[in-house]
Structures are given as structure tokens and as C-alpha cells.
Amino acid sequence: MNPTLIISGIQATLRAAQAGAQLYGEHARDRKVFLPDLELPEGSRAAQLVVFLKDKPQLAGTASAFSVIWDAENRELKSTKPELVDAAYTVMLQHKAKQQLLDKGKEENEAKFEADMLASGRMVEQWREERQPPNAFVRMALTLTDIGLEFIQADPTLFGIGSRGEKMIVAFANSMSALIPDDVSAFGSKTNFADRVLGIFLRAGLGSLAGNANIVLKNEDIAGLIKGVTKPMVDALPESIADQMRYRELVDALAGPCAEAAFALLAEDTERFFGKDFADDKALGVVTSALFEEIQRTTHDGTIVDVFNEQGLIRMYQAGLRVAVERPALFLGDDPSAEAELFRKLLSGSAATLRAHPHFKGPIGTSLAAMVLEVVGENATVLFKFDPGEPWENVAEIAMQQVISGLSTALENLDEDGTPKGALKAFSDRQLLELARIILQQAAQTPGMLGVKESELQAVIGGIAKAMAADDNLLLSSDEWIKIAGVAAEKAAANPGRLFGLSVSADDPGQALALSVIQSVLKVAGETWTQKGRAGQSVLFGKTLEKVLEASLEALAGNVAAAVKQPEVVDRFLERLKDRSVAAPEKFGSDAMLNVFRGLIGNVLATGKLPTEDEIEAILFAKEA
Numbered sequence: 001m002n003p004t005l006i007i008s009g010i011q012a013t014l015r016a017a018q019a020g021a022q023l024y025g026e027h028a029r030d031r032k033v034f035l036p037d038l039e040l041p042e043g044s045r046a047a048q049l050v051v052f053l054k055d056k057p058q059l060a061g062t063a064s065a066f067s068v069i070w071d072a073e074n075r076e077l078k079s080t081k082p083e084l085v086d087a088a089y090t091v092m093l094q095h096k097a098k099q100q101l102l103d104k105g106k107e108e109n110e111a112k113f114e115a116d117m118l119a120s121g122r123m124v125e126q127w128r129e130e131r132q133p134p135n136a137f138v139r140m141a142l143t144l145t146d147i148g149l150e151f152i153q154a155d156p157t158l159f160g161i162g163s164r165g166e167k168m169i170v171a172f173a174n175s176m177s178a179l180i181p182d183d184v185s186a187f188g189s190k191t192n193f194a195d196r197v198l199g200i201f202l203r204a205g206l207g208s209l210a211g212n213a214n215i216v217l218k219n220e221d222i223a224g225l226i227k228g229v230t231k232p233m234v235d236a237l238p239e240s241i242a243d244q245m246r247y248r249e250l251v252d253a254l255a256g257p258c259a260e261a262a263f264a265l266l267a268e269d270t271e272r273f274f275g276k277d278f279a280d281d282k283a284l285g286v287v288t289s290a291l292f293e294e295i296q297r298t299t300h301d302g303t304i305v306d307v308f309n310e311q312g313l314i315r316m317y318q319a320g321l322r323v324a325v326e327r328p329a330l331f332l333g334d335d336p337s338a339e340a341e342l343f344r345k346l347l348s349g350s351a352a353t354l355r356a357h358p359h360f361k362g363p364i365g366t367s368l369a370a371m372v373l374e375v376v377g378e379n380a381t382v383l384f385k386f387d388p389g390e391p392w393e394n395v396a397e398i399a400m401q402q403v404i405s406g407l408s409t410a411l412e413n414l415d416e417d418g419t420p421k422g423a424l425k426a427f428s429d430r431q432l433l434e435l436a437r438i439i440l441q442q443a444a445q446t447p448g449m450l451g452v453k454e455s456e457l458q459a460v461i462g463g464i465a466k467a468m469a470a471d472d473n474l475l476l477s478s479d480e481w482i483k484i485a486g487v488a489a490e491k492a493a494a495n496p497g498r499l500f501g502l503s504v505s506a507d508d509p510g511q512a513l514a515l516s517v518i519q520s521v522l523k524v525a526g527e528t529w530t531q532k533g534r535a536g537q538s539v540l541f542g543k544t545l546e547k548v549l550e551a552s553l554e555a556l557a558g559n560v561a562a563a564v565k566q567p568e569v570v571d572r573f574l575e576r577l578k579d580r581s582v583a584a585p586e587k588f589g590s591d592a593m594l595n596v597f598r599g600l601i602g603n604v605l606a607t608g609k610l611p612t613e614d615e616i617e618a619i620l621f622a623k624e625a
Contacts, residue, residue, distance in 0.1 A: 228284025562608030
């Protein structure tokens with residue numbers, strides 16, 4: 001089938017509708033809109049061609065569409081293949097339409113242009129009138145046309161000559177062949193299915209245009225989406241009728257959101273993506289194939305749909321697409337099917353991890369899994385430099401296990417009322433996700449901190465979660481804890497095996513140095529708050545407490561020889577400063593306490609000795625000066 005004919009027919013139909021949308025919508029099915037008064041012979045298109053070429057034999061050699069089908073010697077058609085007949089019939093219509101327009105006084109070039117469009121539009125009308133099932137190309141062309149007409153009725157401004165809507169439909173028409181095999185007869189049951197999926201994607205694309213006036217898609221973008229996203233959905237249609245029914249139900253539920261996710265990714269940052277090709281269609285295909293293969297698999301635990309639910313699957317899919325767009329090389333190995341298998345295992349592994357931790361069932365678990373996928377994908381270049389032989393999917397799966405396991409240890413340690421202990425009870429799902437993202441982002445940028453063989457990630461995130469659980473008096477807000485977590489992750493990354501690797505207890509290897517110091521600070525702050533609250537004149541809460549904890553974590557990057565052996569030295573130092581602020585609040589407020597603490601905590605951790613009054617006064621005097 002000639003794609004130019006199809007595209008011209010679609011354009012002609014849409015432009016006629018856009019010029020008089022209501023008139024076309026009411027009457028297009030009942031009467032000829034294109035060339036309504038054109039006189040044509042009776043009979044089929046093939047019969048009409050024979051009459052035309054016998055009457056005008058001089059034209060038989062003027063167009064290739066005629067010469068390939070007309071036997072001039074025997075004055076008969078060589079073939080009645082629909083695609084050859086349609087191409088020749090369109091040329092016949094163009095000739096008749098042009099002559100009619102010239103007779104009405106049109107200029108030559110103008111008449112030719114209008115005749116081409118009118119003839120193509122008439123062909124679309126002919127296809128729609130025929131009762132026999134159209135071939136795959138015609139079926140898709142009619143689907144694209146009908147969807148365009150729907151959108152014209154809803155928003156005529158989206159269409160017109162050179163409009164974004166028309167360009168998108170033309171781009172879809174140009175890419176239809178990607179869905180149809182060379183041997184069209186082998187398409188079988190996929191014909192209707194491919195047509196349906198293509199329509200779903202076009203609706204999503206036009207919907208994105210209607211909702212965002214700034215989106216401008218290139219033909220290459222559409223081609224990439226159709227080859228990389230639509231085609232894998234069609235190719236995955238099973239052979240058996242029973243499996244097809246189940247798969248069609250899944251696609252009906254997921255194809256629309258998948259299409260919207262792909263177009264949303266395009267719309268998200270035009271400057272970022274449109275300066276280059278949107279994505280390699282093979283990379284997109286790996287992600288899509290993996291998703292639609294995995295959702296068909298059933299184990300004794302059920303399917304990934306049961307774990308993620310439909311919205312969660314779309315969230316995971318969008319995360320995978322984002323990685324495919326930004327890091328296509330991660331999906332472009334020598335064997336695309338093997339790459340799809342790796343990503344499929346990442347999906348199933350993520351589902352298994354969430355099953356093992358019921359606390360993360362639902363949107364929060366899915367968001368965590370998608371976030372890990374995105375962060376590891378974004379930082380894959382650094383990870384590959386550290387361990388070139390380690391597949392990034394394995395790193396992502398292990399990272400998700402460690403993030404969720406680290407958080408679960410604290411979240412599943414509940415108060416008597418069944419809520420998480422300490423500050424964790426005040427965390428929203430959004431804040432919990434941000435906490436994990438900050439720590440993971442730092443870990444992913446640090447070679448050796450994140451990997452399959454060894455990883456500090458779980459120790460860091462688990463240690464911070466335990467520390468937050470110790471904030472029984474809620475002296476810090478959730479956002480303040482997130483900032484502290486960022487400092488802890490940064491310092492842990494810069495000092496391998498120290499903050500959350502050194503233990504201060506022979507009996508409890510999990511009592512890491514950083515955890516012990518944070519708990520010591522919270523203990524001192526909490527004792528005063530519990531006794532008298534703000535009436536006790538303590539300044540150790542909120543921003544001041546946050547900065548004390550940040551200073552403590554920064555100091556752990558230095559000499560901590562004494563602190564490892566006697567972690568209680570931090571308690572004693574802070575108690576002394578707290579007593580000073582209570583005894584002389586007019587001289588020793590929050591700023592003074594912070595200055596002294598920052599200036600002397602390093603020496604306290606190194607020597608285990610508390611500062612003298614002269615040392616404290618020296619810092620205060622220096623600041624005043």
C-alpha cells in the first residue's frame with residue numbers, strides 16, 4: 001500500500017472536517033464529500049479502471065501505477081491485487097479531478113494540488129463504504145482518520161494545515177509499517193489487535209497535545225515510540241485463544257496508561273529531550289517487552305500485577321522508560337532478548353522484595369522501587385567504572401532490597417499503639433521516599449558504597465532509621481531529619497567503613513559509631529525536654545539540634561579514636577554545654593552553644609577529654625571579637 005496515498009487521504013479527510021467540523025461529522029457517512037459530482041463508470045474499482053484505460057490508452061504509460069497493472073496489448077489488467085488497484089484508481093481519480101478543476105478555471109498547479117488531495121480523500125470514502133474486511137494498512141488508516149475526527153469535534157483548533165495534530169497523525173501513518181510484517185497474510189489475529197493498540201497510542205498522543213501547547217514531536221519521536229513501545233505490545237500477543245483473552249484484558253488496562261507515560265516523559269522536559277533524538281527504539285523495546293512478558297507470568301505467589309497493581313506497574317514502566325531515554329546503552333547489548341530478560345528479572349525481583357516486606361505494600365513500595373531504578377540508572381556510568389562486569393539491573397535489585405530492609409528494621413519496631421517509634425511515626429510516604437532518595441543518590445555516586453558483592457547502603461539507611469526511631473520526643477521535624485540523613489550519607493560515602501561500619505559495642509556489632517553519637521545527642525536533648533519542655537530553657541531542639549547533629553556527623557570524618565572506645569564522651573560534653581546555657585541563658589544561647597560545639601567536638605572525639613573553661617571562653621571571645 002502506497003503510504004503517500006494513505007497520508008494524503010487522511011490529511012484530506014481531516015482538513016475537510018476541520019474546515020466544517022459539524023457539517024462533516026453529520027453527513028460524511030451518508031454522502032460523498034470529496035468529488036461529489038465526479039462522473040465515474042459503473043462497477044468495481046477494477047472495472048472502472050478498465051473502462052478508463054481503454055478510453056484513454058495514451059495515459060497508460062504516463063504513471064507507474066498504471067504501467068504495473070495495465071496490459072496495453074491485451075487491453076486488460078495484469079493484476080487485481082487491492083494495493084495495485086487502489087494506487088492506479090487514485091491516479092485515475094486525480095486525473096479526472098484535475099480536469100474537472102481546470103474546466104472550472106483553476107490554475108494548473110493549484111488544480112493538481114487540489115486534485116491530489118480530493119482523490120485521496122475519495123479513496124478513504126471508498127474504503128469505508130466497502131463491506132469486506134479491509135487489509136491491515138487500510139484498517140489502520142481508517143482508525144487514524146476516525147480518531148482524528150473525534151478530536152476535531154472536541155477541539156478543532158488542534159487541526160488544520162501544518163498543525164500539530166495533523167503532523168502527529170501523519171507521523172503515525174508514516175510508522176504504521178513498523179507494526180505490520182512483510183508477509184501481511186501472516187499477521188493473522190494480530191491485525192485487529194495492532195489496530196486497537198495503535199489507536200490507543202494515537203489518542204494518548206493527541207491528548208498530550210491538547211493538554212500542553214508546548215509539545216512539538218518530531219517524526220523520529222513517533223517512530224521511536226511505535227517501534228519501541230507499541231510494537232512489543234503487539235508482538236507479545238500469545239498464540240492460544242485463552243491466553244490472548246487474558247493478555248488483551250491486561251493491554252486494555254495498561255496500554256493507555258503506558259502510552260500516557262511515554263508521552264508524559266516527552267512533555268516533561270522539552271529542552272532536555274528535543275535537542276536530540278528522544279530515545280533508541282530498541283532500548284524502549286527492551287523495557288516494554290520485559291513489562292508485557294512479565295505481567296503474563298504467574299508463580300505460586302501470583303503475578304507482579306498483584307504486587308504493584310496497575311498504577312504501580314505504570315510507575316515502574318515510566319521509570320524504566322526514563323532510564324532507556326537517558327541511558328539507552330544500558331539496554332543495547334548484543335542480544336536484545338537477553339537484555340529484556342534482565343529487566344524482566346528486575347521487575348520480578350522487585351515484586352519479591354515487596355512481598356517479603358508487607359509494610360511496603362502499596363504505592364510507597366512501588367515508589368521506592370521506581371526511585372531505586374531511576375537513581376541507579378542515572379548513576380550507572382559511575383557504577384560501571386567501579387565494577388564493569390556487574391549488570392546494572394543486579395545493582396538496582398540489590399539496592400532496592402537494602403533500602404527496604406534498612407527501613408523495615410526501624411519501621412517494624414512498633415510502639416504499644418502499633419505505630420513506628422520516634423520520628424518515623426511523623427513521616428509521610430512522600431518524606432520517607434525523599435529520605436531514601438537522598439541516601440541512595442549519595443551512595444550511587446560513590447564507587448564501592450553500592451554494589452552486589454559489598455554495600456554500605458543498608459548499614460547507612462538502617463542506622464539513620466534507628467536513630468530517628470530514638471527521637472521519642474519529636475525534637476526534630478521530618479524535613480530536619482531528611483537534611484541530617486543527607487549529611488550522614490555524604491560523610492559515610494567520603495569515609496568508607498567508618499560512620500556506620502565502626503561499632504562502639506563488642507556485644508552489639510550493629511551499634512555503629514554514627515548511630516551511637518546521634519543517640520547520645522538525642523538522649524541529652526530529650527532528658528531536658530521531658531522534664532520541663534521549653535520552660536527548662538533548653539535550646540537543644542529544632543534547628544539548633546539539627547545543626548548540632550550535623551556538626552557531630554561532620555566531626556566523625558576526623559580522629560575518633562577516643563569516641564570508639566568511650567562514646568559516652570559526647571553525652572558528657574553536650575551535658576556540660578546544656579547546663580551552661582540553662583545557668584546563664586543571657587550569655588549562652590543557641591548561637592554560642594553551636595560555636596563552642598563546632599569548635600571543640602573534634603578534639604573531644606579524638607582525646608575523650610572535655611574542654612576546659614578557658615578553651616570554651618576562648619571560642620566565645622573570638623566570636624565576639
